[in-house]
Amino acid sequence: MRGLMQSWPLTVPSVIDHAARWHGEREMVTRTVEGAIHRTNYAELHERARKLAQALRRLGVGKGQVVGTLAWNTHRHFEAWYAIMGAGGVCHTLNPRLFAEQLVYIINHAEDRIILLDTSFVAILESIQTQLPNVAAYVLLTDRAHMPDTTLSNTLCYEELIAAEDGNCDWTPVDEDDACGLCYTSGTTGNPKGVVYSHRSNVIHGLAVNCADGIGARSVDNVLPIVPMFHANAWGLVFAGPMAGCKLVMPGARLDGENVCELLTGERVSVTAAVPTVWMMLLQYLEKTGATLPHLKRVIIGGSAVPRVMLEKFERDYGVEVVHAWGMTELSPVGTLASFKSGMENLSFDERMDIKVKQGRPIYSVEMKVTDDAGVDLPHDGKAFGHLLVRGPAIAGAYLKGEGGQILDEEGWFDTGDVATIDELGFMQITDRAKDVIKSGGEWISSIEIENLAVGHPQVQEAAVIGVAHPKWDERPLLIVVLAPGTTPTREEILAYLEGKIAKWWMPDDVAFVAEIPHTATGKIQKLTLRKQFETYKLPTA
């Protein structure tokens, strides 16, 4: 017996249709790449996205065609997403922080036919265009007056493309399982791999993220997604925002403390989302200037673990609720949020922070478990840590063109590559990347936990912990630190700071002082490079 509900596919264009019809007057505010503040609303965005869809069709974009975007969070980038997906195409977000050779690889691998780009990224593509034989046109996300001089061939002006159309068209009919988005993960080994989102996965993820215990945007909210659209889907806000009809504030290229503070205050932002690095800059700016955050209610922080000191500053000094989140490109990207359970609001400040440093509970539509090396489920006790596996309708089942082979186990679980604990109340905490765990005498030591403690030392600017070969224990932890400018603590002082805070056998066997710690294009510590660098390092205990 079948249900007798209407056949109504879950598609991305239905989201902007909803916003235009029921929240047409609601604003989108952009700090443009050209510098000025630009104001529009969902009704206009909808109309311009339809015109752009017409223009893209004229340029040959049809079902399944891949169109690249290399752009900041702006109204034009937002329009471009809906236009590409609405024309039946696949929007391939390019991360401008990737190395040139990685960009060449993914543009060719994905077979991008057209690339839409901000003027700030012209130089990047000029330098590699001869290696991109399949790209038929470059659309510059600007108007005629701001078109740059460029050696890029076949350039088109975005505003001219839109001006030439009448918007009198329907979206291209699609199946909800059709592809509409593509984002490559910048793996630390091997080539980047493409995650292919469907209309269905984007809509389900948008709904799940909008649930009250998720990011929970309301139409009265003013939301600032600093997390970039070119990385991990802007945490779903490009879909969740218009679903809720909230005002979106798009920060463009300038993510420094001053500019972010100006947008937060000037646009009365109530909810915002970004990685810790952005908040570090903002907090430094606030401390320097004495500025406050009078309108901000909630800040979603993910991408990497929130340092406890950042959490405490937001909550205690600025009265802003922090919601720690975890996700990854393969999860569309949100997996968990540390929204409180009943009773937690009555705990002491320190106890509440103990909960908030964890990455939190999975949203509905994400199944999750931790297992040991043999695949056996580990208890929810907050102590046992193991491989973090996930399953769900907005989680990757394979990479583009089969790269990486079969990525699910026989029960359909995807291994995140993270190592985590889950406590009695279901709060998950990442303890490490599986490949970065230090295996000492058959037991696991979490590199991240030690790093998080070490950066609490006032003279430590950044810290990394890696496993170094040891004749007796196989591996032992080495703490690598970048010192704060002008400070000179000793090895012993650093180690003394850690004592009592972690188990004795977790204590690093040595401390190495370096001028710089290498990072990936997305800002993560390159442990692989560090391990190579310290391959022959001899521990004093060895």
Added chain:
Amino acid sequence: MRGLMQSWPLTVPSVIDHAARWHGEREMVTRTVEGAIHRTNYAELHERARKLAQALRRLGVGKGQVVGTLAWNTHRHFEAWYAIMGAGGVCHTLNPRLFAEQLVYIINHAEDRIILLDTSFVAILESIQTQLPNVAAYVLLTDRAHMPDTTLSNTLCYEELIAAEDGNCDWTPVDEDDACGLCYTSGTTGNPKGVVYSHRSNVIHGLAVNCADGIGARSVDNVLPIVPMFHANAWGLVFAGPMAGCKLVMPGARLDGENVCELLTGERVSVTAAVPTVWMMLLQYLEKTGATLPHLKRVIIGGSAVPRVMLEKFERDYGVEVVHAWGMTELSPVGTLASFKSGMENLSFDERMDIKVKQGRPIYSVEMKVTDDAGVDLPHDGKAFGHLLVRGPAIAGAYLKGEGGQILDEEGWFDTGDVATIDELGFMQITDRAKDVIKSGGEWISSIEIENLAVGHPQVQEAAVIGVAHPKWDERPLLIVVLAPGTTPTREEILAYLEGKIAKWWMPDDVAFVAEIPHTATGKIQKLTLRKQFETYKLPTA
């Protein structure tokens, strides 16, 4: 090009799996039919639902088998829903307020094989069991000690069925479009028609309802669904609640002011939902006793329009936010909610109430429009009123066994049978049922708008407005009132009260005083009966 996300069907059992795993400790509190308060949690509910699914399979329930329930909102009814749907069956909720012949009709039409019932409803089924040849067993939702003496044949004890199983089973694999729920609409004409929900529609509706601007349940919330599970899916809370992991408080059979007040306070309920009749009883109780609502934050009111005086009492006298909602069985059922848009919170009290008497904006996943008789879209101006049409993934596309024929127009729109306006900001307001609109000289007069005004007169207990034949204008409005006990206002006093509040040509041509206004099983005014009763009524203006 297809998306490469995991194949993960949207199924109802995944909801209770989520709740048990991530909110296993969270309570469900029931005022049992036997009288005592019962406490359990999602982990136990999950286990018992699995055991019941095993027992139902043993009784022959497999994919597509229909199982009836005739029960109040209790933990057992909740378990029964998940067990029936988890066993691949279709849960057919029976409304105990239906007339006996209607129950016979729908039980036979739906081919219920088993019926689960509360002991309070034994007499109803005893009286009709000889007319239910296909029902193989009656399961009494109680334990052995409370099993009643009954002439029902083939009775089974619910708690014994559960005790006999080990819970060691998987849910029956289903496709997300498979049927899982069935609810008949009690049309005022013709036979009741069955709305068949799918796993997919229930999950999508649950997510949409949980969005922050929807009912927006959070895990910290204590939610009291007074709206019955046997009618309109308890507004989706049976699915939305466990998705969010909130505490559910199930009120059982006693919905009077005293009992509802006791649950609201004793269980620190933060969010609740019911029809106006229930709130009328509660408000009367509060006024009589001087009791307050210290914990309640939000009350969702739907089913019929919220009288303005009720709205004002909740908001001004008790500090409780009212969210006016609209839906119907065919919509799973939620269509709109009157959540505020930006800036509305700063309006004056009266202006805010002007907004809240409207039924509000559609949630994402509900498309909506109003059209004139010729099918032309009407403007969003808050004035033009016409047929209210809807489209969406949790909206009926047909009735069971094709009753009522083709119910969608060629563009897939479902005509709700309601007449409504939509204002500039997208707030919909029901003005009438299409068949109750009074057509005077080719123009429409809303019967509901006049009724709502009339009940504002302190001596009018209930009011109904119908069209009565008129030689010149075709129809003119007749106001029918039930007076408050011991009052004797005149026809002229009642009409004087309306003057200036509505357009002159909307003024009723006469007032008829009656002892009682007839109601349907679900509490709606039976306009059809009234029209028959006043068929030959001669208006003074005729």
